[in-house]
Amino acid sequence: MQIIRRIGVILIWLAGLAFVFAAANKNDPYLISMRGSGNIILAVVSIAALIGLSRRGCWRKGIAGKLLVLLWCAPSLAMLSAQASFDLRKRNVLQTEVVQARGLGQHFMVGYSSFPEVAVLAEKGLIAGVYITRHNIAGKTPETLKSEIAALQDQRRAAGLPPLIVAADQEGGIVSHLSPALTKLPALSTLASHPPGVRAEKAEAFGRVHGQELAALGVNLNLAPVLDLKPEARRNRFDFNTLIGYRAISDDPAIVADIAKSYVLGLEASGVAATVKHFPGLGRVGSDTHHFSAGLDTPLAELEASDWRPFRDVLAGSRAQLMIGHVTLTAVDPDRAASHSRLVVDGIVRKKWNYQGVVMTDDLVMGAIYQNNVCTAVVEALNAGVDLLLVAFDGAQFYRIFACAKDASSQGKLDSTTLRDSEARLKQAFRIEESRAGCYRVLSTGL
Numbered sequence: 001m002q003i004i005r006r007i008g009v010i011l012i013w014l015a016g017l018a019f020v021f022a023a024a025n026k027n028d029p030y031l032i033s034m035r036g037s038g039n040i041i042l043a044v045v046s047i048a049a050l051i052g053l054s055r056r057g058c059w060r061k062g063i064a065g066k067l068l069v070l071l072w073c074a075p076s077l078a079m080l081s082a083q084a085s086f087d088l089r090k091r092n093v094l095q096t097e098v099v100q101a102r103g104l105g106q107h108f109m110v111g112y113s114s115f116p117e118v119a120v121l122a123e124k125g126l127i128a129g130v131y132i133t134r135h136n137i138a139g140k141t142p143e144t145l146k147s148e149i150a151a152l153q154d155q156r157r158a159a160g161l162p163p164l165i166v167a168a169d170q171e172g173g174i175v176s177h178l179s180p181a182l183t184k185l186p187a188l189s190t191l192a193s194h195p196p197g198v199r200a201e202k203a204e205a206f207g208r209v210h211g212q213e214l215a216a217l218g219v220n221l222n223l224a225p226v227l228d229l230k231p232e233a234r235r236n237r238f239d240f241n242t243l244i245g246y247r248a249i250s251d252d253p254a255i256v257a258d259i260a261k262s263y264v265l266g267l268e269a270s271g272v273a274a275t276v277k278h279f280p281g282l283g284r285v286g287s288d289t290h291h292f293s294a295g296l297d298t299p300l301a302e303l304e305a306s307d308w309r310p311f312r313d314v315l316a317g318s319r320a321q322l323m324i325g326h327v328t329l330t331a332v333d334p335d336r337a338a339s340h341s342r343l344v345v346d347g348i349v350r351k352k353w354n355y356q357g358v359v360m361t362d363d364l365v366m367g368a369i370y371q372n373n374v375c376t377a378v379v380e381a382l383n384a385g386v387d388l389l390l391v392a393f394d395g396a397q398f399y400r401i402f403a404c405a406k407d408a409s410s411q412g413k414l415d416s417t418t419l420r421d422s423e424a425r426l427k428q429a430f431r432i433e434e435s436r437a438g439c440y441r442v443l444s445t446g447l
Contacts, residue, residue, distance in 0.1 A: 009068075012049070012053075012068065013068065013071070015049075016049070016068070016071040016072050016074070016075075017071070019042060019045070019046055019072075019074075019075040020071065020074045020075050020078055022034065022042060022075070023042060023046075023074075023075040023076070023078035023079040023082065024078040024079075024081070024082055025082070026039060026042075026079055026082045026083070027082055027083075027086050027396060029365050029370060029393060029394040029397060032393075032394050032396075039079065042075060042079065043075070043076055043079060046072055046073075046075040046076050047076070049072045050069065050072045050073065053065075053068060053069050053072060054069070086396075086399070089399045089400060089403055090399045092403060092406075093126065093398075093399045093402050093403055093406065094120065094124065094126075096124075096126065096402075096406060098124075098125070100406065100409060100410075101124055101125050101126050102125035102161070103409075103419070103423075104126075104402065104405050104406060104409060105121075105124070105125045105126040105127050105128060105402075106125075106128045106162075106423060106426060107128065107382060107386075107387065107388060107389055107405070107419075107422065107426075108126070108127045108128055108129075108388070108389050108391065108398065108401075108402060108405075109127065109128060109129035109130065109131055109165055109167060109360070109388050109389070109390050109391070109392075110127050110129075110130060110131065110391045110392075110395045110398045111130070111131040111132075111133060111391065111392040111393060111394070111395040112130060112131075112136070112395040113135060113136075113395060115148055118130060118152070118395070119151070119152060119155055121398070122152050122155055122156055122161075122164055123155045123156070123158075123159050123161075124159075125159065125161050126402065127164075127398070128162075128164070128165055128388065128426070129164050129165025129166060129167055129221070129388070130149075130152065130164055130165075130166055130167070131167045131168070131169075131390065131391075131392045131395075132145070132149075132166060132167065132168045132177075132178065132217075132219060133168070133169060133177045133178070133392070134177045134178065136148075137178055137181060141181070142181045142182070142216070142217060145217055146216070146217050146218055149164075149166055149217060149218035149219070150218055152164055152166075153218065162427075162430065163220075163430070165220060165221050165388075165430060166217075166218055166219045166220050166221065167219065167220075167221040167222070167223055167275075168214055168217075168219045168221075168222055168223065169222075169223045169224070170182065170210050170213075170214060170222055170224060171187070171188070171223075171224040171225060171226060171247060172184075172185040172186055172187050172188055172206060172210070172224075173185075173186060173187025173188075173189070173190075173246065173247060174187070174243065174246050174247065175224075175247055178213075178214075178217075182210075182213045182214070182217075183209055183213060185206050185209060185210065187246070187247065187249075188203060188206065188225055188226075188249045188259050188260070188263060189230070189247075189248065189249045189250065191203055191206075191249075191259055192249055192250040192252075192255050192259065196258060199255075199258065199259055199262075200258060200259070200261075200262040201262070203258075203259045203260075203262035203263040203266070204262040204263065204265050204266040204269075205266060206263055206266060207262065207263040207264060207265060207266020207267040207268075207269070207270070207274075208266040208267075208269060208270055209266075210222060210224070210266070210267060210270075210272070211266055211267040211268070211269065211270025211271065211272040212270045214270075214272050215270050215271045215272050219272065220271070220272055220273060221272065221273045221275060221321070222267055222272050222273070222274055222275065223275045223277065223323065224263075224267075224274065224275065224277075225249070225259075225260045225263050225264065225274065225276060225277075226244070226247045226248055226249065226277055226278070227249075227256055227257075227260055227276045227277065227278075227279075227281075227310040227311055227314065228244050228247075228248050228277075228278055228281050228282040228283045228307070229248060229250070229251050229252075229253065229256065229281065229283035229284075229306065229307050229310075230244075230245060230248035230249065230250055230251040230283060231244060231245050231248070231251075231283045231284065239287075239288040240288055240290065240291065241288055241290035241291070242282060242288045242289065242290060244282045244283060244285075248283060251283075253306050253307070253309035253310050254309070256309075256310040257309060257310040257313040257314060260276065260310055260314050261313065261314050261317050261318065264276075264314060264318045264320050265318065268318065268319065273319065273320070273321060273429070274318065274319075274320040274321070275320065275321045275322070275323050275360065276310075276311060276314050276315065276320050276321070276322055276323065277322075277323035277325065277362070278323055278324070278325035278327075278362055279308070279311050279322055279323065279324050279325065279338070279349070280296055280303065280307070280308070280324075280325070280327060280329050280338050280344070281296065281303070281307040281308070281325075281327070282294075282325060282327065283307060284296060284298055284307070285327055287368075289325060289326040289327060289362070289366055289367070289368040290366045290367055290368075291366075291367040291368075292367060292368060293326075293328065293337070293368045293372070294326070294327050294328065294368060295327070295328045295330050295334075296327050296328065296329050296330065297330050297331070298331075299331060300331050300332070312353060315353070315355050315357065319357065319429070320357070321357055321358040321359070321360060321429070322349065322355065322357065322358070322359050322360070323359075323360050323361070323362055323390075324338050324339045324344070324345065324349075324359060324360070324361055324362065324386070325337075325338060325339060325362045326338070326339050326361075326362055326366055326368035326369050327368075329341070329344055332344055332347070332348065336377075336380060337368060337369065337377070339361040339362060339369065339377070339381060339386070340361070340369075340376075340377040340378075340380035340381035340384060340386070341380070341384060342380070342383065342384035342385070344384075345359060345381075345384040345385050345386055346384055346385045350385055356425060357425065357429060358387045358388060358425055358426060358429045359385065359386050359387050359388075360386065360387060360388035360389070360390055361381055361386055361388070361389050361390050362390065363390050363391065363392040363393055364377065364378070364389055364390060364391055364397070364401055365391060365392065365393045365394045365397050366393070370397070374400070374401060374404065375404035375407075375408075378401055378404040378405050378408070379404065379405070379408045379413055379414065382405065382408075382414055382415075382418070382419065382422075383413075383414060383415045383418055384418075385418055385421065385422060386422075387422045387425055387426055388426075389401065389405075
C-alpha cells in the first residue's frame with residue numbers, strides 16, 4: 001500500500017511539472033490544440049489539484065509537501081505570465097508607426113483563425129497577404145469565405161493599401177486544403193505515365209480547374225505545384241507532414257517540368273499566380289522540416305543537372321513565384337537553411353539564374369526554423385532578398401516574427417537597398433496578377 005502511495009506522489013509531481021511546462025509554453029505552435037478550451041482545462045485541473053492537496057494537509061507535511069503545493073500554484077502563474085508576454089508583444093506590433101508598419105508589412109503573409117484579428121492587421125498594413133486553409137472554410141459555404149475575403153479587400157481599399165495577396169494550398173492529391181468545398185483533383189503525379197501531349201493537356205486542365213475555383217473565392221495565389229523530385233520508394237517513420245513521396249510529380253526532371261509548366265499555364269489563364277516549391281528540393285532529404293533541421297549534401301553539379309532543372313525551366317517559362325524551403329544546402333551555406341541564406345537566394349537564384357520574380361519562404365512556424373533562432377532567420381531572409389515571409393500554420397506567431405523584423409529595422413540591421421529592390425519586385429508581380437485577375441473576371445462574366 002505504501003508503494004502505491006509513493007507511486008501516486010511521484011505521478012503528482014510529474015504531472016505538476018508537465019502542467020507548468022505546458023502553461024509556460026501555451027503559445028508554442030506545438031501546443032496550438034491546447035488554446036481556448038485547453039487552457040481552461042489546464043487552469044481548472046491546476047486549481048482542483050491545489051484544493052485536493054490542501055485538503056490532504058500537504059502544506060503541513062514538511063518542505064516536500066510545501067514544495068508540491070507551490071508546484072501546483074505555478075501553472076496558473078506561468079499561464080498568466082505567458083499570456084501577458086504575448087499581449088505586450090501584440091500591442092507593440094499593433095502600435096507600430098504607420099510608415100514602418102507598411103514598409104515591413106508588405107513582406108508578410110499570415111494564416112489566421114480570427115477574422116476580426118486579421119482584419120486589423122490588413123487595415124494597418126502590417127501584412128501583405130493572408131493564407132487560407134481548411135479551418136477557414138470548415139463549417140462555411142464557399143460564399144461565406146468569398147464574402148470574408150472581399151471584406152478584407154474592401155478594408156485595404158479604404159485604407160489606401162494594395163490588394164491583399166490571398167494564398168491557398170491546392171496541389172491536388174493529399175494536399176487539397178480547400179477540398180471540400182472545392183473539387184478534389186488527383187495528384188499531378190497521376191499524369192506522369194501519359195504521353196507528353198496528353199499529360200500537358202490534362203495538367204493545364206487541372207490548373208484551370210484549380211484556378212477558376214480559387215479565383216471565384218478571391219484567392220489569387222496558389223502554393224503549387226511541387227517540383228521536388230520523387231524520392232526512392234522508402235518511408236521515413238519521422239516524416240509526419242512533408243510526405244514528398246506522395247506529392248512529387250515524378251523522379252524524371254523533364255516530366256516534372258513538362259507537367260508543372262502546363263499546370264502553371266492553366267492557373268495563370270484563370271488569373272491565379274503559381275508558386276513552385278520547395279527549392280533547393282526535398283526529394284533527397286531524409287528529415288521532415290516541419291519538425292527537424294535538414295541538410296542537402298548532394299554536389300551542386302548533380303543538383304543543377306537533375307533536381308533544379310524543373311525549377312529553372314518553369315521559372316523561365318512562366319511568371320511563377322519561388323518558395324524556398326528550410327533545407328541547408330551544405331555545399332553553399334552550411335550554417336543556415338536556404339530560406340534565409342544570402343548565398344543561396346542572392347547568389348544562386350538572383351545572380352546565377354537571373355530570376356527577378358518573387359521569392360517566398362516556406363512556413364516560418366516549421367520546426368526547422370521556429371525551434372532555432374527565428375529572429376535571426378527573419379532578419380537574414382529579408383537581407384538575402386526574400387520578398388515574402390510566410391507564417392501559415394499558427395498565425396498567432398506573426399506577432400513574434402514581425403517583432404523580430406521591427407526590432408532589426410529600428411536598430412538599422414535591415415539592408416535598405418535590398419528592401420527597396422524587394423518592394424519593386426512585389427509591386428511588379430502583383431500589379432500583373434491583379435490585371436490578369438481583372439481580365440479573367442471580365443471574360444468569365446461575359447462583360
